[in-house]
Amino acid sequence: MKNRRLTLRQKRAITGLLFITPWLIGFIVYYLRSFVLTTQFSLSYIKVMDTGGYTATFVGLDNYKYALLEHTTFNQVLTNSIRNVLIDVPFITFFSLFIALLLNAKFKGRGLVRAIFFLPILLGSGAVKESLELATEAIQGGATTMISDIAQTSGLNVDYFLDVLLDIGIPDRMVDYIISIIGRIYEVVRASGIQIIIFIAALQSVSPSLYEVSKIEGATPYETFWKVTFPMVSPLIITNVVYTIVDYFVNSDVVELAYNTAFGSTMEYGLSSAMSMLSTVSICTILAVIVALISRKAFYYN
Amino acid sequence: MKINAGNIIARLKSMNEDTVLLNKRSRVVHKSKALLFSVFKFIILLGISFIILGPVISIISKSFFSSSDVYNPSVFLFPIRPTTENYRLSFMRLDYWKTLTSTLIYVLIITLIQVVIASMAGYGFARFDFPLKKLLFGCVVLTIVLPSHTIMLPVYQHFRNFDILGIIKLITGKKLNLLSTEAPMIIMTLLGVGLRSGLYIYIFRQFFRGLPKEIEEAAFIDGAGMWYTYFRIMLVNAVPAVLTVSVFSLVWQYNDMFYVSLFSMPSNHNISFKLSTIQATIRFLDKINDPVVNQLYVYAGVILVVLPVLIIYLIMQKYFMEGVERSGIVG
Numbered sequence: 105m106k107n108r109r110l111t112l113r114q115k116r117a118i119t120g121l122l123f124i125t126p127w128l129i130g131f132i133v134y135y136l137r138s139f140v141l142t143t144q145f146s147l148s149y150i151k152v153m154d155t156g157g158y159t160a161t162f163v164g165l166d167n168y169k170y171a172l173l174e175h176t177t178f179n180q181v182l183t184n185s186i187r188n189v190l191i192d193v194p195f196i197t198f199f200s201l202f203i204a205l206l207l208n209a210k211f212k213g214r215g216l217v218r219a220i221f222f223l224p225i226l227l228g229s230g231a232v233k234e235s236l237e238l239a240t241e242a243i244q245g246g247a248t249t250m251i252s253d254i255a256q257t258s259g260l261n262v263d264y265f266l267d268v269l270l271d272i273g274i275p276d277r278m279v280d281y282i283i284s285i286i287g288r289i290y291e292v293v294r295a296s297g298i299q300i301i302i303f304i305a306a307l308q309s310v311s312p313s314l315y316e317v318s319k320i321e322g323a324t325p326y327e328t329f330w331k332v333t334f335p336m337v338s339p340l341i342i343t344n345v346v347y348t349i350v351d352y353f354v355n356s357d358v359v360e361l362a363y364n365t366a367f368g369s370t371m372e373y374g375l376s377s378a379m380s381m382l383s384t385v386s387i388c389t390i391l392a393v394i395v396a397l398i399s400r401k402a403f404y405y406n
Numbered sequence: 407m408k409i410n411a412g413n414i415i416a417r418l419k420s421m422n423e424d425t426v427l428l429n430k431r432s433r434v435v436h437k438s439k440a441l442l443f444s445v446f447k448f449i450i451l452l453g454i455s456f457i458i459l460g461p462v463i464s465i466i467s468k469s470f471f472s473s474s475d476v477y478n479p480s481v482f483l484f485p486i487r488p489t490t491e492n493y494r495l496s497f498m499r500l501d502y503w504k505t506l507t508s509t510l511i512y513v514l515i516i517t518l519i520q521v522v523i524a525s526m527a528g529y530g531f532a533r534f535d536f537p538l539k540k541l542l543f544g545c546v547v548l549t550i551v552l553p554s555h556t557i558m559l560p561v562y563q564h565f566r567n568f569d570i571l572g573i574i575k576l577i578t579g580k581k582l583n584l585l586s587t588e589a590p591m592i593i594m595t596l597l598g599v600g601l602r603s604g605l606y607i608y609i610f611r612q613f614f615r616g617l618p619k620e621i622e623e624a625a626f627i628d629g630a631g632m633w634y635t636y637f638r639i640m641l642v643n644a645v646p647a648v649l650t651v652s653v654f655s656l657v658w659q660y661n662d663m664f665y666v667s668l669f670s671m672p673s674n675h676n677i678s679f680k681l682s683t684i685q686a687t688i689r690f691l692d693k694i695n696d697p698v699v700n701q702l703y704v705y706a707g708v709i710l711v712v713l714p715v716l717i718i719y720l721i722m723q724k725y726f727m728e729g730v731e732r733s734g735i736v737g
């Protein structure tokens with residue numbers, strides 16, 4: 105007779121699989137299947153019927169061609185989103201690391217400041233966001249008119265300062281970058297909430313003995329930052345960059361365009377799927393390149 | 407070289423004085439540096455707090471403006487004729503208590519499911535060895551990275567013509583339309599692919615990996631089964647992670663508009679969604695057509711909608727921060 109009792113290892117394997125079963129079913133039914141279907145949609149012309157069903161006719165790469173070459177706005181929206189991501193990601197990452205360093209130190213009223221900094225996470229939804237943006241615009245508008253008022257009376261000229269920056273040899277591109285970041289400071293601050301949390305958690309997990317050692321060895325705070333803190337949080341930089349890019353694209357105009365194409369008056373499922381696929385492919389390419397670049401520099405304990 | 411005792415003593419003395427002086431000086435320099443740094447820090451934090459709070463403050467103040475204040479250029483921040491009329495009308499048009507209650511029930515149910523399912527999957531990935539584990543966990547990461555709009559059309563179609571292996575069609579003769587109900591979201595969350603479920607699975611997995619194995623071994627030797635161990639021992643120890651995930655899930659689900667509009671859930675069951683239509687509602691029902699005045703009602707509505715999450719967040723903030731610091735967001 106065969107011994108049919110399972111070993112402990114097999115038993116544990118089965119229990120482990122049972123634990124992840126709900127997720128596994130969901131993944132197969134909703135992600136895997138949907139991904140295949142979206143690919144199929146994007147290669148066909150979809151006719152939606154009144155009953156809610158649809159028929160698909162294979163048309164090859166026509167949808168992609170149309171989206172890239174003929175659609176009036178898609179091209180522009182996609183490149184704009186990609187450009188904005190590339191501009192903002194480095195800034196958001198360093199900004200949130202900087203703020204996390206400040207918030208990690210002990211000082212009076214830290215709880216309050218932390219609560220304020222995480223407020224943007226709560227205020228992220230559609231209508232709330234819209235009215236916040238409106239209010240922001242009002243404030244910014246006020247600031248701009250104030251600046252122009254001052255400029256008229258005191259002869260202060262912002263352009264002059266920009267010229268100074270250019271004169272001392274800072275490259276054109278750099279100045280443009282600085283200006284565009286300053287213009288978007290509201291959005292950058294608002295997009296950094298989660299990243300700050302992740303960095304604070306990372307800083308908390310750095311072992312205090314490392315700091316002790318560097319202090320005894322006579323390292324300056326500057327050296328301590330670059331030799332201890334920065335390498336220790338570097339793996340989390342990857343996490344943050346990935347999170348930032350994904351979050352950015354989820355809220356970008358590309359998604360809105362794809363959504364409107366599918367559920368607007370025309371109901372062009374095929375085109376919408378092609379748009380989704382194109383943006384997904386571009387996100388994944390960006391992610392892969394950036395992660396590959398950073399992970400070479402990142403420091404891992406083990 | 408001749409050694410002269412007196413000479414040496416004199417030199418030592420002068421050296422001593424010098425070091426005392428140097429010490430003093432370095433202390434002063436150090437102190438002023440620290441002071442400068444804290445002033446700098448204070449300015450930066452203040453500035454950024456202003457950036458965040460500025461629009462919020464202006465929304466709060468505008469929500470008390472009366473229609474004459476909006477057009478009065480001398481009114482800044484403090485309304486001359488403050489009114490609560492904006493709140494009264496927004497309150498009524500939002501059908502506040504009723505909408506809020508059903509929203510909160512929906513969000514709480516989703517959060518509960520989210521915590522149970524995500525922690526189960528996280529525990530499975532953290533503690534058990536089974537074939538293809540690495541690949542499957544890679545798929546979890548993929549669900550975090552893959553934007554949800556990639557799958558939106560098939561999912562929409564799936565719930566438009568809902569069926570489980572043809573059973574429903576067999577019984578009722580036609581497929582079920584689950585749109586404009588909460589069912590799609592609940593089903594998706596139950597199967598671990600709800601709003602940002604991948605992230606929660608990741609958090610739980612990292613946290614469970616950080617817990618000592620001895621707890622489980624002790625429980626196992628004492629005769630506890632795997633499920634008992636999970637529910638009564640591991641989950642109890644994972645309170646920080648549970649709190650973190652709960653807060654994230656509560657807030658994001660409350661704010662979510664993507665899935666709500668994709669599944670066209672009824673707007674009187676979802677307060678964020680209802681808020682997005684309030685401007686149109688007030689324009690049609692109350693004949694307030696001036697967009698500037700109309701906006702005041704939206705501001706009041708925003709305050710009303712944000713208030714509940716804000717209260718939950720402030721209550722849980724302390725535990726939440728502790729949870730984030732101790733839980734496994736960090737790898």
